[in-house]
Amino acid sequence: MRTDRVPQDGNTTTYGGGRKLLYAVDGNGRYVGVQSMGWAIEAAATRHALEEIDRQREAALNRVRSGASSPLEYYMYYRRMDLALLAQTSGFWQWRIRRHFRPAVYARLGERVLARYSEVLGIDMAALRVLTLDPGP
Amino acid sequence: MNANEFVHRQSAHCESGVVSAMLTHHGLPLSEPMAFGLAAALTFARIPIVKISGMPLIAYRMPPRCIIRGVAKRLGIRMRFQTFRNPADGMFALDGMLATGRIVGLQTSVFWLPYFPADMRFHFNAHNLIAFGRDDSGYHLSDPVFEAPVTCDPNALQKSRFARGLMAPRGLMYYPEELPERINFPRVIPAAVRANYRIMTKAPVPFVGVRAIRRLGRELVKTGSRARGDFRYLRMLLTHIVRMQEEIGTGGAGFRFVYAAFLAESAEILGDHRYAEAADRMTQAGDRWRDFAVQATRMARTRDEPDPAELASMLNDCADREAAVWDLLRVI
Numbered sequence: 001m002r003t004d005r006v007p008q009d010g011n012t013t014t015y016g017g018g019r020k021l022l023y024a025v026d027g028n029g030r031y032v033g034v035q036s037m038g039w040a041i042e043a044a045a046t047r048h049a050l051e052e053i054d055r056q057r058e059a060a061l062n063r064v065r066s067g068a069s070s071p072l073e074y075y076m077y078y079r080r081m082d083l084a085l086l087a088q089t090s091g092f093w094q095w096r097i098r099r100h101f102r103p104a105v106y107a108r109l110g111e112r113v114l115a116r117y118s119e120v121l122g123i124d125m126a127a128l129r130v131l132t133l134d135p136g137p
Numbered sequence: 138m139n140a141n142e143f144v145h146r147q148s149a150h151c152e153s154g155v156v157s158a159m160l161t162h163h164g165l166p167l168s169e170p171m172a173f174g175l176a177a178a179l180t181f182a183r184i185p186i187v188k189i190s191g192m193p194l195i196a197y198r199m200p201p202r203c204i205i206r207g208v209a210k211r212l213g214i215r216m217r218f219q220t221f222r223n224p225a226d227g228m229f230a231l232d233g234m235l236a237t238g239r240i241v242g243l244q245t246s247v248f249w250l251p252y253f254p255a256d257m258r259f260h261f262n263a264h265n266l267i268a269f270g271r272d273d274s275g276y277h278l279s280d281p282v283f284e285a286p287v288t289c290d291p292n293a294l295q296k297s298r299f300a301r302g303l304m305a306p307r308g309l310m311y312y313p314e315e316l317p318e319r320i321n322f323p324r325v326i327p328a329a330v331r332a333n334y335r336i337m338t339k340a341p342v343p344f345v346g347v348r349a350i351r352r353l354g355r356e357l358v359k360t361g362s363r364a365r366g367d368f369r370y371l372r373m374l375l376t377h378i379v380r381m382q383e384e385i386g387t388g389g390a391g392f393r394f395v396y397a398a399f400l401a402e403s404a405e406i407l408g409d410h411r412y413a414e415a416a417d418r419m420t421q422a423g424d425r426w427r428d429f430a431v432q433a434t435r436m437a438r439t440r441d442e443p444d445p446a447e448l449a450s451m452l453n454d455c456a457d458r459e460a461a462v463w464d465l466l467r468v469i
Contacts, residue, residue: 001394001424016254019284021147023170023394025420031170031398033149035284041427041434045376046256048437052373080248082190085260089301122249122296137251 001025006034012043053080064131070106071131072097072117078135079121089120143240143269145279145286149391151265152204153178154281155242158267160214162240165316167208169281173198174399175325176207177333179392181459182345183353187303190260192377195353197392199336201244201263201304205311211325215315220307224299227308228291231268231276234312240269240279244309246300252280252287262304264297326403327469333396338463347463350456353378354449361445371445372437379430379437390430393423393459415465422458429455 003024019035026032057077063069076086087094092113100106100113111125118125127135143162146169148154153173160167173179178199187194199207202218209216221227234241247253247261270277275288298308340346360371382390397419404412429451436443 001420001427014254014256016256018254020282021149022391023149023398031394031401031416033147033169035147041379041431043256044434044438045379045430048373048376048434049259049380050256080259084188085190085302088303091301120301 003027003032003034006036007039007041008037009040009043010037012038012040014038014043014046053077056082061133067103069101070103071128072106073101074131075117075121075123075128075135079123081121086120090116092116143267143279146281147284148281149395150198151281152201152263153395155265155267156205156208158279158281159240159242159313160208160316163313163316165212165214165320167320168398168402170395170398171402172204172208173392173395174333174403175211175329176204177329177336178204178207179333179396180336180345181347181350183349183356184344189303189377192374195378195381197382201265202309205242205265207329209313211329212320213317214313216311217314218309218311220309221299222307224295224308227298227310228295231310232271234310235268235271239312240267242266242311243268243298244306245294245297246306247297249293249297249300250280250289251293252283252289260300260302262300262302262306268294322403322406326407330403330466330469334463334466334469337459338467347456347460350452350459354452354456357445357452358449361443368443371443375433375437375443375448379433382426382430390423390426393419393426397423411465411469415462418458418462418465422455422462425451425455425458 001022001024003026006022006024015038019037021033022036023031024034057074060069060073060077064071064074076082081089083094083097086097090097100109114125114128118128121128123135144158146154146158146161148157148169150169150173153169153176156172156176157167157169160172176199180196180199182196184194184196205216208214219230221230231241231243243266244262245264245266247264248258250264266281267279268276269279269286275290276294277286278289279286298306300306337346343349343352357371357374360374364371397416400412400416400419404410404416429448432451433448436448
């Protein structure tokens, strides 16, 4: 890639206003680091993944609101995780987590199990018990 | 050298950036492309059984820690690697190093680092950065993919150092204990190129190296023909490939350009024109990877039916070009 071809699509949010370094060839054939403000293609691919996560999170939110699932499922997607990842990070089996998605089971969960979720999701114990749309940074 | 004199340098990739900045800080100047190249870190691998959010792992460079270990081995640097079972111990050890004016490399998760842009916060555990100080405002970090040093809250840093899951960092902290006086480039560069030649062309498994690129193309065609009109999975797979290629920390085509820069630097140091020609061709391969990204993303984001055969032929073109580079470098 030539330095003048390095994309500078500044209207993308991917880098949060920052710039990323790429190596490119300048007019004299030398390789130099060039800062890029963003690339629309990369941003579109990132958005595609984020939209998928958002879609799953919204679907979980509806299930929680209708009483079909526990807040845990919403929080899992809120932290951009899926069942496999939550199982890996929490150390619980997937079937056990799925069981905790049942509101009746979730309501009776003990402190120790909740503390584990609180730790891996980075959400307060108090917030975990109820549905809070934006429970933490 | 004191950590106060540490100079932050932005780089294209976290791990090669950390190695470059760390060795330069300790009096052994090394550019980022040189660190990447000497570690023979360029690859292509599509590992079916390892899944990232339901998608196959596609890697354009060697696994985490490979650059640090590769450079250390190649240059005869003695590195110290420490992991910790207990997060408090890990933070204590970090504070101890910083208190004596040392800088250290840390492996972290991306997700829990608050200074990362929201769009970039995914659960990727193999990020690398340098810690060079601490005061009341938090830890001073030199994150190589950022333009300037950042400050990070202690709790957030601890959480990202001890994130669990695939490639869990387990608090990994590393620093050089003994460095050579100088680098014998005429010896180490050809050795590193030969090592990378073997990885790209002589891997004993079909899912690593140049032929794995072609294999990915065939797989896209297969996924397309199995889709029966529902292209959701194929579309996710396409942007997944692009994201693995371009996102901060990975950057597939980006890696081709880093390696090209390494070859160009080698050509200059060794006065050997063959490296310069290989650099040119590697850049062309990288450009083709970018064309592929454009096309794959377009197919994923529009309503038209994706054409996996076209993508497969683009991938074959990338593979042909990379094969030609390694053919040139074979005699080195």
